[in-house]
Amino acid sequence: MNGATGGAGGSAARRLSAVSLPRAQWRLADERCELREEEMEYMRRFHRHNQGGNQCTSFVAKHVRAPLQTVWSLVRRFDQPQLFKPFVRKCVMQGKIETGCVREVTVQSGLPATRSIERLELLDDNEHILRVKFIGGDHMLKNYSSILSVHSEVIDGQQGTLVIESFVVDIPEGNNQDDICYFVENMLKCNLRTLADVSEEHLARSAARRLSAVSLPRAQWRLADERCELREEMEYMRRFHRHNQGGNQCTSFVAKYVRDPLQTARVTVQSGLPATRSIERLELLDDNEHILRVKFIGGDHMLKNYSSILSVHSEVIDGQPGTLVIESFVVDIPEGNNQDDICYFIENMLKCNLRTLADMSEERLSSS
Structure with a gap:
């Protein structure tokens, strides 16, 4: 499989040498769901x-x-x-x-x-x-x-x-x-x-x-991209992710490193889980600090009094412009559940969303 699939004609591809192109674009090819003709034989068999x-x-x-x-x-x-x-x-x-x-x-x-x-x-x-x-x-x-x-x-x-x-x-x-x-x-x-x-x-x-210590970071870069624990970036949490947590509420966060400059990051929300609709109010949209705050005010879902803060921050990943995305939330703990249950459920949903955000952002970068 060629790692350059999907954007070889784009501006990002023109700026990269042939030797670096597969590394810059491999995630796009990895994510494609359409099968080539020879792979469709697996479906038939x-x-x-x-x-x-x-x-x-x-x-x-x-x-x-x-x-x-x-x-x-x-x-x-x-x-x-x-x-x-x-x-x-x-x-x-x-x-x-x-x-x-x-x-x-x-x-x-x-x-x-x-x-x-x-x-x-x-x-x-x-x-x-x-x-x-x-x-x-x-x-x-x-x-x-x-x-x-x-x-x-x-x-x-x-x-x-x-x-x-x-x-x-x-x-x-x-x-x-x-x-x-x-x-x-x-x-x-x-x-x-x-x-x-x-x-x-x-x-x-x-x-x-x-591997020797000098080559270890390159071998593990995807693990670093996926890590949720924050180091010096915790300052972002203290500055931008303040929730008024009530007595029967829980709060947590997830984070994602995106190999794409901050300006191209966008949020895509996908539905299909235990609800048919959600009514959501935009509480804050700050284009200077890159903060999005949303509150759920209605719908048939289980996330009562749910409020989220998503912040986007520039950083450098392997010498290239990248982005750190942090999303935190506070929500009521539903009757019959405990804090671990509801936090685990929401954290996994947000992780899936942020993975999709990373995929779409990096695809946009390669094809622009």
Whole structure:
């Protein structure tokens, strides 16, 4: 796969030499979901679903900069889906990992479900195929069946992996095909992004043990981009992220480093979770300090008295202009939940949003 896919004709590409181009643009190619003709052969061979009359089917794909065996070692753990599924709280297995075994998955508070009972239909360690069917639970995904396949590929001369996950599911009453596909696709994209992060972190840690101290930072740059703990940047929190926290409220934050100058960063919010609408009021839009403050004032969601502050700050990443994005929030703790539940749920939603923000910002930079 060529790391220059998507923006070779843009101004950023013209400023970069051929040797540096793949490094500057590889994330765009990694994120693309459309499959090339030779990759569609995997769909024809391994992703066959018996689609009924009131069902829909779709797929997502992810290119991972880690060898197949690293990725497959995580995917095949049917007993531990929480390894790369951020909304899974715990998993209880019935029996050992083999065809026909069943797991009960408890999901994080905030999703439109509390548990899912799932059966392993196929685990093929030769072809690297995992097939799962939902057979119970209180979720909306009736007759849901998924196929996940893992395939070796080469990315910029290094071992990489293509992960494809397809599904078929009933269309719930009151919804249409676009609604349910959009919801499931976004959940799967979040899972596969986490799978990529965990796989690449495993690879980087392994490489770190073999690399000298001088080469270690370059091997681990994606880990640094993903870190949420702030160092001297905590001054931004003290200056811009002050919330009036009530007695039955919780507050937290997430952060994301974006390889793009501050001026091109934009926020894109995606829907599809346990709500149909949200009424939100803009509390502050400061184009000088780059602060956005929003308060939820209505809707059918669970985030009562939710208020967020998003701040955007210039910084330098590997000698190039970059951006630090911090988003903090305060929200009521819903009845029947605790602080950890609601904070975990919101933090993972915000992390997915900020990853998408990084992808879109870096794509805009490469194509401008």
